Amino acid sequence: MKLWAGRFAKETDSRVNDFNSSISFDARMYREDIQGSVAHATMLGEQGILTKEETASIIEGLGGILADIESGALPFDPEAEDIHMFIEAELTRRIGDAGKRLHTARSRNDQVALDVRLYLRREITAVRGLVTELLSALEKQARANKCTVMPGYTHLQRAQPITFGHHLLAYAQMFMRDDSRLADCARRMNECPLGSGALAGTTHPINRARTAELLDFDRPTANSLDGVADRDACIELLSALSLIMLHLSRFSEEIVLWCSWEFKFVELDDAYATGSSIMPQKKNPDVAELVRGKTGRVYGDLMALLTAMKGLPLAYNKDMQEDKEAVFDAIDTVKLCLSTFAPMLATMRVLSANMRRAASGGFINATDCADYLTKKGMPFRDAYKITGTLVAYCIGHGKTLEALTLDEFQAHSPLFENDVFDAIALDTCVNGRVSQGGPGLSSVEAQLAQLHAFLQGA
C-alpha cells in the first residue's frame, strides 16, 4: 500500500514503480539518511515536538536498522521507492507509531538534499586522501629525477631541455590546485538544508541551527526554496572531478607515449602493465589508457547534470533524482583511477639515458645558442636568424650544433668564441635556466619544498 493511497483511486502501474524508484542507487546513502534522521529526531525532541520516549525509541530503532544493514541482516527492498521511504517504513515496522512521527516537519525534498551533502562531504575527504597519495608518488619520482635531463616539448616537437623532475612537478601543481578546489567545494556546500521542508519551511517550531550543529554544518541554508532546489554542490564537485580527470588524462597520454618504443623514456612495473593475447612481445600501458578513456565518462556525468538542471523551475522536481547516478559514478570513477594511477606512477622506472639521448638531438639547444649571441650584444632577432641559418647548415651537413667547429660558427658570426661549446652543452642549458619556476635545480628544489610542505599539512 502506497503512502499516498488515500488520494488515489488506483494502484501505481508496476512499470511506473520501477521507473520512479531510486533505491537501486540511493541505497548507498543509508548511513547519511540515518544520521540525518537521528539529528532531526533529536531536535524534534528538544523542541517538544516529539516526546522524550518517542525520540528515544526512534533513535534506538534507527541504530538497530543501521547495525542490521551493515551486518547484512537487513537487505534493501528493491520494491521501496527510495532509501528514505525504505528506512522510514522499516522503522515504523519495528517501533510502531513513533516511527510515523519521524517525518514531522520534514519532506523527502530537504531530506535528500541533506543526505547528498553529507555523502559528498565524506567522499570529498576520501578523494582528497587519494589526491594526496598521488602527490606523494609525484614527490618521490620528482625528487629522484630532479637532475634527469629530458627534452621539453611544444607541439610535441623537441623544444628546450628540462628535467624529468620539473616535468613531474608541473603535474604536482595541477593536483595541488585540484585538492584546493575540492576543499573549496566542501566548504561552500557545508550548509544544512534540513528544515527547508518540501519547499516552504514548516509551521512547526523547529530549530534549524541545532540540526545544522548536530550534523557538523557551519550553518543552515538561508532560503527554503534554494535549500531543496539547489544542486550546485553536485555540479561543483563534478567539475572539480572533471578537472582531476583532465589532469590524469594528459598525464596518461604522456605515459602512453613514454612507454612506446619510439620514446622509451619509462618502463612500467610488470604489476601495472598488461600483455597481449596474440603478440608475445607486447607490454601495454592499459591503466593509463583506461584512465584516459574514463575521463570522457566523468565529463559526461557533469554534462548530464548541468543539462538536467538547466530548465527546472523552482523548487524540487523529480528530474533532480538524476543527480545521484551522475555524481556517484563520477566519484567512483575518480577514486578508482586515482588509486590505480598513483602506485603505477610510484613504481614506474625512468630510463634516464634514453631521455638524455633524446635531449641531445633535435637542436634543443638552439635557443641557448641564440641567447649566447644576445649576451654578446647582438639583438635577439638577429641572433635568432643566425642560429636558424646555423641549424639549416647543420641539417644540410648531418651535424648537431655542438659538433660544429669554431670556424664554422665564426663563418656565421664573428661574435662566436670558444666558450660557445660550453654555452650550448646540454647540462649548461638546463642548469642555466635559473629563472624562478624554471627547470634549474634551485627552482626544482623550491617546488619540491612547496610540495613537501603541502603533504606535511595534508
Ligand code: ARG
Ligand atoms: N528519491 C528522490 C530523489 O532522489 C527523493 C525525493 C523525492 N521527493 C519527491 N517529492 N518525490 O530526488
